[in-house]
Structure formats: structure tokens, C-alpha cells
Amino acid sequence: MDEPQLDCLIIGGGPAGLTAAIYLARFHLSLRVIDAGNSRASWIPCTRNHAGFPDGISGTELIERMKAQAQKYGAAIETERVTRLDRSDAGFCAEWGSGSATARSVLLATGIINRRPPMDPGLHDEALARGLIRYCPICDGYEVTDRKVGVIGSGARGVAEALFLRSYTADITLIAPDRAHDVAAGDQAKLRDLGIRTVDGPCHAVAALDEAIVVETPHGHHTFDSIYPALGSDVHSELAGQIGVALNEETGCVIVDAHQRTSVTGAYAAGDVVLGLDQISHAMGEGGVAATTIRNDLARERPLRR
Numbered sequence: 220m221d222e223p224q225l226d227c228l229i230i231g232g233g234p235a236g237l238t239a240a241i242y243l244a245r246f247h248l249s250l251r252v253i254d255a256g257n258s259r260a261s262w263i264p265c266t267r268n269h270a271g272f273p274d275g276i277s278g279t280e281l282i283e284r285m286k287a288q289a290q291k292y293g294a295a296i297e298t299e300r301v302t303r304l305d306r307s308d309a310g311f312c313a314e315w316g317s318g319s320a321t322a323r324s325v326l327l328a329t330g331i332i333n334r335r336p337p338m339d340p341g342l343h344d345e346a347l348a349r350g351l352i353r354y355c356p357i358c359d360g361y362e363v364t365d366r367k368v369g370v371i372g373s374g375a376r377g378v379a380e381a382l383f384l385r386s387y388t389a390d391i392t393l394i395a396p397d398r399a400h401d402v403a404a405g406d407q408a409k410l411r412d413l414g415i416r417t418v419d420g421p422c423h424a425v426a427a428l429d430e431a432i433v434v435e436t437p438h439g440h441h442t443f444d445s446i447y448p449a450l451g452s453d454v455h456s457e458l459a460g461q462i463g464v465a466l467n468e469e470t471g472c473v474i475v476d477a478h479q480r481t482s483v484t485g486a487y488a489a490g491d492v493v494l495g496l497d498q499i500s501h502a503m504g505e506g507g508v509a510a511t512t513i514r515n516d517l518a519r520e521r522p523l524r525r
Contacts, residue, residue: 224322228250230326342425
């Protein structure tokens with residue numbers, strides 16, 4: 220670790236981390252973004268829910284534009300996976316495959332990962348790129364208006380997703396992923412009242428046709444215009460745990476205050492690692508708040524002078 224100490228190390232290069240990088244670079248602070256290269260935003264074939272792009276924009280293009288903007292103002296961005304994060308007297312030490320760094324502050328923008336439905340990985344990626352699999356009904360429920368939709372899930376989570384999508388289409392089937400449905404009596408009544416069909420599992424997506432995806436169950440094949448997995452997600456909070464950051468016991472997300480500060484002085488968090496809302500605009504907002512807080516907290520320690 221012979222390089223000069225950074226003002227901030229950002230771990231994660233999705234919408235939250237890159238927004239923070241743009242802000243911090245324009246605050247004339249030294250920073251580096253270390254990104255594993257698998258932001259969920261890059262999965263999006265086309266988002267039409269992001270303000271300013273009435274014809275939509277792909278997640279990959281949005282991320283590339285944000286990277287270019289951050290780099291224009293001096294942010295360094297590397298595609299690596301941080302494997303270790305420690306606290307030190309001077310702040311924080313991080314290590315990744317080909318390097319390491321020390322920083323006065325660290326921003327955790329490590330996100331979450333969706334649990335995938337049971338299917339071949341290659342088929343999953345193809346179907347996702349074509350909009351046959353969708354993970355965020357808030358983002359793209361409009362695109363399935365009056366279409367035939369399958370929701371893979373059970374219990375309260377699966378029911379909630381199916382009920383949410385009912386405001387977009389009347390043709391919804393809730394399929395249990397791995398066994399018979401486990402749905403409370405009250406929820407069963409809600410599904411019946413709204414005409415949402417239920418099919419017991421296990422299920423397996425077996426084919427992506429020209430305009431549809433086929434799901435196999437013990438009760439036969441079912442064809443949908445799109446399916447929404449409602450299987451939950453896993454929070455990338457391992458690095459937060461390494462430095463003792465407090466986590467929400469129920470969700471595993473990082474606990475922050477109103478300004479994105481964690482329980483560890485000098486450590487901040489933004490985006491889905493804080494709240495898995497799956498919204499680009501929300502993640503960007505948290506990134507901006509976090510960056511401004513970092514700048515002001517660093518200035519309290521040592522006045523920032525040009």
C-alpha cells in the first residue's frame with residue numbers, strides 16, 4: 220500500500236456508487252471505485268422508468284455513461300472484487316485481486332443479488348435480455364399490461380408480487396417454485412377474488428420461444444409472455460460485516476442514518492445494500508446524499524482547501 224491515501228474508496232459501481240463517484244470527483248476529492256462488474260442495473264435490457272429517457276435506455280448504456288461522467292472529473296474505476304476490508308488508525312484498508320488501497324472513508328454500494336428461478340443459466344440470460352424474465356414490477360410492470368404473466372413464488376412474498384401485478388393485467392398465474400403452495404387462507408381468498416390462478420411446483424423454465432417463455436410443472440406446461448421470479452434476494456453485506464457495521468437482523472441490509480452513515484465512523488452505505496428497493500433513481504439519490512455527507516464529514520476532520 221505505497222500509494223497516497225484516498226479520501227474515499229467506493230466499493231460497487233452501480234447507480235449508487237457511480238453517482239457518489241461523480242459527486243466526490245467534483246468535490247475535488249481523491250477516490251477510487253472498485254467494481255466487481257456485475258451490477259444488477261446492467262441486466263436491464265431497456266428501462267423506460269428512468270426519468271429523462273422517454274424512449275428508454277439499457278442498463279449497460281446507463282452504467283457506461285455514468286462511468287464516463289465520473290472519469291471525466293478524475294474518478295479512477297477498476298473492475299475487481301474487493302475481498303477484504305479492515306479498519307485502521309488512518310481509516311480503512313481494502314484488498315482485491317491485483318491491488319490494495321487505504322482510504323479515509325469508505326462507501327459500500329455493493330448491492331444485492333436476486334435469487335434466480337430453477338432453469339438453465341444460459342436460458343435465463345437469454346430470456347432476461349428479451350424481457351421474458353423480469354425482476355422488478357415497479358420498473359417494468361407497465362410493459363406487461365394486459366399480457367399473460369407468471370409469478371414464480373409462494374407464501375407472502377409470492378402473493379404480494381402477484382397482487383401488485385394484478386393492477387397491470389388480469390391474466391396472472393402464481394407458480395410455486397419447488398413444492399406445493401404454502402399460502403395462508405386469507406391470501407388464498409385474495410387471490411381467488413382477483414382471479415389469480417395458482418399452480419403447485421416444482422417448476423422449471425424449459426424454453427424461450429419467439430414471444431413467450433415456457434414453464435414446466437407437474438400439472439403440465441404453461442406459456443407466458445413474461446415471468447416474474449418472486450424468490451427474494453441476498454444482500455452483499457460481507458464487507459460490511461468485516462468492519463463491524465451493524466446490519467438489519469431481518470433483512471441483512473446495512474443500517475444507516477438519514478445521511479447514509481453506518482454504525483462505523485467513516486463508513487457509509489447507499490443503494491440496495493441499504494434498502495432493496497430495486498430503483499435506479501432511489502439508489503442515485505442515496506449515492507448523492509452519501510457523497511455530500513462524506514465530503515462534509517471529511518471537512519470537519521480537516522478543512523478542505525483548494
